[in-house]
Amino acid sequence: MQKKSIRTALSTACALIAVLALTGGPAQADDAAPRVDLRVLVVTDGGPAVDAIAAELDTAGTPYTKVDLQQPGRPVINAGFLADTVEGRPRAKFQAVVLPNDNPFSTGSPEMAALATYERTYGIPQVDAYTYARPAVGLQSAVGNGYAGSMDGVEAQVTTAGRAGPFGYLDGAVPFEDNSSSVGESYAYVSPPTAGADFTSYVDAAIPGRSTRGSLVGEYRHDGRRELVVTFVYNRYQQQFRLLARGIVEWMTGGVHLGASRNYFAVHVDDVLAADARWDTDLNCTPDVDCGQGQGMPNPIRMTAADADYAATWQNNRNLTLDLAYNAEGSADHRLANNGVDLLADKLIADRNRFRWINHTYTHAFLGCQQDVSVVPWRCDTLPDGSTKWVSRSEISYEIATNRVWGQSAGLPLENDELITGEHSGMRLLPQQPTDNPNLAPTLADNGVSWLASDNSREAGQRQVGPATTVPRYPMNIFFNAGRVVEQVDEYNWIYTRRQQGGSGICEDNPATTTCLATPLNTTTGYTEYIAPLETRIALGHVLANDPKPHFIHQSNLAEDRIAYPVLNGVLDGYARLFADDTPVVNLRMKDIGAELHKRSAWKSAVQAGDVTAYRIGDTVTVEAPAAVAMTATMPAGTTRGTTAFGQAYAGKVSGWVTATAQPLALTLPSSAAPGAVHDGAGTPATNETAPRARVPAGVLRQVPYSRES
Template sequence: MKPQTLLSALSLTLILAACAGSPTPGTTTDTGQVPGSTSDLNTVPQAVGPDTVEPAFDNVPIVSGDVHYQAPEPFPGKLPKDARLGEATIPSGARLSAQALPGNAQTDRVDLKVLVLSSGAGDFGIDSARAMLQQSGVPFDVLDASQQTLDQSRLINADGSGKYQGVILTTNALINESTPGVYTSTLDSGEWDTLFQYEAAYKVRQLALYGYPGVAPEDYGLRAVPGAETSTTSMTPSSAGKAVFKDLTGTALPVQYAYSYPSVPESVPGVKTTPLLTDPQGRVLAATSTAPDGRERLLLTVAENPYLLHTELMSYGLVQWLTKGVHLGEHRRFLQVDIDDFFSAGDHLNSATGQLYTKPFRMSAGDLISVYYQQRDIRSTFKAASDFRYSLVFNGGGAKTSAFGSCLFYWLSSDQLTSMAKCLKNDFDWVNHTKDHLRMDVMDLKTATDQIAGNFTIASQLGLPVNRKSLVTGEHSGLGNMDPTDDGSHNDDDVNLPKQDLGLGRSNPNMLQAADSAGVRYLGADHSVASQWDASCPTCGVVHPLDNKLFVMARWPINIYYYATNPAETLKGYNNVYAPGGTRPYWDHALNYSEFLDKESDLALTHMLGGGAFPHYMHQTNLNQYALGKSVASDWVQAALSKYSKYSTLPLNTYHWDDLGAYMQSHTTEEKAKAAGSLKGMWDRKTNTVVLSNLSAGTVPVTLTGADGGSLYGAYKSQVVSLSGNRTVGVTPR
């Protein structure tokens, strides 16, 4: 529609021409501008108000989709709100006597790997230890102290070098509560002596993820404050804490659903204690301390859980402290937001009736202009997201390739949205979503080729800088999440067949062949479908089992459903599911829009802090400008970034899809090599060099944080090396 701004420069002749039809590109207007000219396309379009009349369209794909449910809170596991501890009893050395260091001990050389010591079943911290190390790509071993003996053979290699650069205790005494209120260590005194001797000799730091501030098995110089125990508090970094948690802003970290033991420092001979995090009363909840034998230790007196915000926010800094900033892998954070079905029209929910409108919704040129300004405001407002841009996942069958590109006179076009897309083409990331959004679970090769390669052709005709190696199929179809009885007769209609996760092995081979032939290498998938992501490696993608040239990257669904254009419609869909009386009731009342954004941004924050590069996805309906400069998609982005920026300064990466695919594939190859034990690093702390070793055939990428070279991310440098055999790299520990 016509922009809602004063157009005094336009003559009555031009307005009459608009009523008669689209001008021919190259026709000069009485303003001196030529629609579609270089000067026109180099002009920033003016912002316009919300549309009151949707622009006319015909022969545009109409998209009906499924509602993909995302859990309303990020708490799938048992929360440690009752994770109580107490002073532990250490059994005398029944399993192990103290051992002397071997004669060939090389105390300056340690493998780049971490040892996690667990107390076995019911362990409070094992999930958190795994999560924080996986998020940073740090190799680790887990020793179950209730089943395995900790002797020197588990700590020192045959050549005398150390097996581990750091040690994590899931609780400081590795307790087993054999009877209520009785806490017994699963390591005996000889095992503790062996561990402490190793840490002292090899200068290995120790992190206790949760501990009672007492004296057993060793004294950290802290004492619990009687009666101060709580499961709800907050933690504020001290100046020393800011030096450990380098990315934190200094805002107090909320602690909920996690038992804690506020403590006060106690003078202990030979022990130097430095508080890192304190509660509102100034009592200590985290501290480093130096033992009389010189060992460096960090104790948290707050219980951890990988889905609780305080754990997620501390994880990055804890790993960097433990490893002295030198380790295999890296911790990198992302904000990728895909907008599906661009150029198409989609179902539109009536928030009053709960039914769909007869007329579908297709975003307008004015909406796209608004998104341009919303995106620009997001980048300028949030320093951590200075490179943010939306990925427009498009169906070219809904575009009009003959429409001229224009930033000023798009409203004269036969398809305003296409004209504005040509104007703003370099401001968004463009991803193939097939030509017509047809279901591809059961589709012949010719049609699949037309849908995939044909959409690339349309992108070329439109002049879009499309990612040439990336594809997201409609409804993520063709990847085995399907109706097993589907005969292909509903590929081009609105019937949403019931789906079952049949696995990637049931992918449509015609779709895979058509994608492969079109040069596609990266396939978007659905993170809510179990077979389409790798639970063993939470930051990895999946090599397609039927075609190893295709790499699958799961995307996070969002609880802003595909038929919502404004807050009222968003809430209607959400509360129909999660409010009392909904299909999956969860909350005790129907949420308002502010509450909805708060809950959804909690989920987004968990995903961002988790270090995975998986995109979130929404739909073109969600980009409707429901109020001046506002869309529900950007409301969600801003809510997530407001919450993230409150606590962390670590930059959020936004990659073009082809670059994202290449990064994810390289990262996955590296993580799988480390899991297989074929990728290693040996740190010589006398020379501050790391020998990287690839024990497998071929070349494998390896990332080294703390390298002297490479690129800076946050406070630490990391270097990526293509490795075959061995390579020595200089490092700088912190």
């Protein structure tokens, strides 16, 4: 064992004394200090609250062990399961425990007794994922003293203690969703602490009919143990959980854990310089796209120089850089038709360094199979032998290289290894084209493409296409063929109403579609009152889910009525209202998003394979992983790696990636990161009384209505 500094030894010894003082044991030397593995024990009964916390850990890359109480043959939770000795040192196998409630076991359960002893001995915190208010958890009974009922539409608040503690990344408001008047989405027990209980509320709400407030999330210290008592039900998708998930993890781990979480938002604007076809509100189709041959009059939508100037000013005011995916032929065609003049291209080129730019191919050609558009929907053309006729390697290369050369000549700040093909074409597209164009992968290699955009609604995960790794993008339900509000609403009505209402029938054909309308929207007010709020909620949900995938819209949505901005403003305004200044939106370019997703995937695989070992001894954290795997961790501010500061600041902590080598990663925590104090408080002693199952409204067992990608 390597020698530690005097500071390290003293800190470790103090931490050990604090732990042993709880059990009356004698102070021991530093070499007997306990080792605490950076892994969470998650005990589930199949309810949505525990599963939500497990999903948060999984997304962040935080190791955990799940024990399903409903699974026959599950491990028995006893002293040997929870702790042992490694190289003569006591080891706590879990740094935190998550339970469905304060005691999900039967009365007098030896498993609950083992957990209580384990938590007292090693100072391990316990999260009660969802329980009801009563003295056994430090709260007055909700019936008669507080409130038990729906929380739909209620705005809770982070308390002063919560702001100073695990929820300091929030500005204060914690609004509960109310997405459907016909579905109960949230239920809570809101009650004040019991007199004399050592209880600190972190999130509270007004008690209806009273002048007092009651706790929804709080810390109960008793019998040498610490519990985070959560008294409202939730699932992983709901905004109230997404807002508090980070704080729950920070509380249970003391801000020292593997994995990391940030809030990301990137917006790609496709078809820049080109013109998008326009929806025909009379024919309910788009000429030159899906109308029958000869039907309708094409009336393309194209940004103007004024639209470009508005976009540049908007992003500067909102501190968010747009990614412009351009098709240079659009400018060439415009100049041919306008005596060499293209004010839009001139303006964008003049402001080129204010945006990020992505190669979107020269003509926006379809790069998969040769399309037979004589039928609706189109089909792949075939050769005489019945095989698929593919777009050639030379045609694909022309699209990539010609657009790149134009961009370089215009001085655009390009990253040559990024590419977005028109309609994400070239890759498989069901049902017409079930496989990639075999000419795509070698052409990507010819042109040095490493990052290839894909459609998240078709392929949610990354995959390799030759040398390129895909970057899935979320399509926003703001249509490419709509430049005006009336067009957006008319097309929305056609898609999402029933045939008897003049709609497409998608609701009859696919009952799983959640965006179906009971009645058509008003074409004047429907966008601002329904569509924009819905799309805002969906996109903000992605932002709050530690999901770096970009969203994409089209240049038509920045033209004419500029219908994208109400949604983009809604996301950013909503975010600013909820989060503190030290937790900004992270706005990455495409290749950096791809790299982040790729590192996460490799890290997750290593964690799930059991190839990662991490533990804390005093103020030293040690992490071991397979060589060349990028490791990620979240630590308190002031954590160092040797003499170098670790990570980047975010949400009051520091986090970052470190590539594993043959030597373990050693991090030194600041003195302020001592293990959380455990008070032998005057609250109600721990018992093995089984906690009754708290009420779960029907709507919380699944993703709430209107919360899927279109």
